[in-house]
């Protein structure tokens with residue numbers, strides 16, 4: 157194997173609404189390696205969920221439609237599969253967890269049954285095997301007294317515990333790819349820390365790949381190997397985590413990074429703010445979709461769609477001035493490095 | 501100096517309040533505030549079987565003593581369900597307190613009649629997390645912002661209109677949108693409408709309950725900057741409630757940490773972050789992800805086990821003991837008072853004391869705070 161588990165090429169997923177065509181995902185391409193954790197960040201509406209629902213072939217149709225692209229999973233184009241073939245992949249080889257666990261859990265069915273159905277279907281477990289496996293999965297995700305609680309209904313669990321149950325369901329068939337869509341957004345930081353630790357541990361144990369969607373740059377900083385920054389249905393920047401944080405090459409990424417309060421830098425100062433609102437993707441301006449909010453925008457930005465500039469083989473940025481922005485980041489990093497050495 | 505300011509000492513007279521050493525006037529003084537929700541007798545099972553009909557009471561706020569100084573921002577943090585919103589609402593008497601005092605500009609709000617409270621509310625306003633749920637969808641922006649002005653008869657006719665436009669400009673909304681309805685705005689703009697309405701009466705104190713939690717990162721920064729700017733311009737005092745510790749650190753002068761109805765730590769914002777004393781506060785801060793991979797990959801995180809226990813049946817003694825890595829047997833027996841461990845830095849833990857504020861350095865099984873507390 158060449159180590160690539162998933163390869164997405166020029167994916168476009170549009171919604172045909174009364175307001176016009178919502179180009180929720182518009183020409184997205186990336187690769188995911190086996191065992192890799194890829195973070196996807198961006199503000200709401202940037203297309204993070206739609207991109208991943210497209211991989212799962214869960215786009216509601218109508219109004220949605222995958223209008224073009226390829227989603228090659230382990231050598232097979234998922235977009236060419238019949239619904240039936242897709243069902244054999246979904247939940248078995250690719251699983252998804254969501255912000256709200258109740259989107260995956262049936263409130264009227266015991267946890268044991270929900271877990272057993274999965275492994276009886278996908279792994280051919282007998283009832284007895286499936287029951288034992290259900291308990292084992294709950295233990296693995298850290299549910300105390302799993303043996304006693306396996307027959308409970310979802311409402312008997314707290315929010316954090318439900319999230320664990322959903323992860324147990326997602327991982328029941330040892331998928332090769334786990335897509336986690338804002339899995340901790342609704343949780344307290346303490347519970348978030350527990351769930352992120354859990355995902356890390358399970359990933360180590362199984363070697364699966366993870367796509368982690370979040371709007372919290374802090375979450376991906378500690379979890380992801382590489383990061384994609386999305387804006388208006390497009391990839392604005394993609395880079396290994398350390399590079400993206402240290403030397404971003406896109407004004408939007410820089411803006412996002414700077415608007416998170418950092419006590420060392422921002423105490424007593426006005427917080428950096430990106431002006432304006434996230435865009436309405438049914439009414440994008442010509443040229444760069446970020447131009448109306450970008451401090452660097454020139455006439456060209458408002459007129460011409462920007463190129464996807466290669467900064468390094470593993471680092472790309474969608475911007476007319478990507479090279480300049482990158483150079484500025486490098487200068488800032490060097491200046492900061494110098495000031496770290498000399499506190500005066 | 502030792503000054504316990506929690507309810508546990510209230511039995512021996514009224515609790516003492518930390519001195520306002522920095523020269524700012526006290527605007528609000530909360531003493532031993534309690535808000536209990538009585539859910540009625542027993543469980544359904546108890547009622548059917550006639551078994552123990554113990555009353556089920558949620559002690560959402562259970563003996564909180566705090567001061568808020570004029571012009572400051574006091575941050576209030578803690579996991580969900582700890583009683584932050586209940587405390588904030590009780591100050592405005594949107595929820596009736598069960599006991600205690602809320603002294604605002606020299607008067608105890610808890611004792612005011614409804615009519616007196618209604619008049620006083622001019623000076624106390626609230627901003628909510630979900631501006632959509634808190635704005636009447638059938639009213640235009642003009643009517644939403646003008647409503648408090650008209651209720652209090654402060655402006656009339658064209659004057660009202662002018663004041664509404666002025667408020668819209670102040671919060672960064674174009675007065676061109678004065679005739680629009682809430683649903684025509686984005687989340688961040690709706691939050692600005694809520695802020696304009698809260699400002700209309702020139703209040704002294706604004707309780708902001710998770711005002712940025714539902715917003716995108718870039719919009720959060722805009723709203724935080726706006727709140728800070730308005731604070732300077734209108735000499736506002738904020739009680740800023742949030743579970744986002746990065747945001748609270750940025751906007752607050754002092755921070756109170758709440759756990760299951762009680763304040764467990766209180767200090768200047770910098771001290772809470774850089775030298776937290778309570779194991780709970782340490783865990784909370786350590787759980788916050790930092791947008792810096794080099795820090796994230798090297799630091800050791802204190803991961804708290806389990807969830808916040810049910811407030812219907814909170815642990816005896818220190819309520820944090822069931823999740824505390826430092827808990828010892830005595831923690832189940834004594835409710836730790838909030839004590840000044842360092843100058844102007846209060847914490848409620850029997851295992852630390854002014855002589856040894858670092859819990860990591862306290863000898864195994866020792867409870868130095870216990871001797872002083874008794």
Ligand SMILES: Nc1ncnc2c1ncn2[C@@H]1O[C@H](COP(=O)(O)OP(=O)(O)O)[C@@H](O)[C@H]1O
Nearest residue numbers: 171178180199200201202203204205206207437
């Ligand atoms: N079922 C749908 N019908 C119409 N538009 C949709 C639908 N689902 C998503 N969209 C639109 O697609 C865009 C991207 O949405 P989404 O992927 O959910 O964003 P994110 O996950 O980044 O917050 C948004 O503008 C959203 O309104």
Ligand SMILES: Nc1ncnc2c1ncn2[C@@H]1O[C@H](COP(=O)(O)OP(=O)(O)O)[C@@H](O)[C@H]1O
Nearest residue numbers: 537558560579580581582583584585586587811
């Ligand atoms: N009206 C009510 N009736 C009964 N219980 C309530 C009511 N409001 C809040 N509670 C309970 O009081 C506790 C504190 O809630 P809240 O103040 O909303 O916490 P926070 O804002 O810190 O999340 C919770 O256990 C909550 O369920």
Ligand code: SF4
Nearest residue numbers: 444447450457475476
């Ligand atoms: S082209 Fe202009 S607006 Fe677009 S990202 Fe680059 S600098 Fe920003």
Ligand SMILES: [Mg+2]
Nearest residue numbers: 204205206337
């Ligand atoms: Mg989403």
Ligand SMILES: [Mg+2]
Nearest residue numbers: 584585586710
């Ligand atoms: Mg609340």
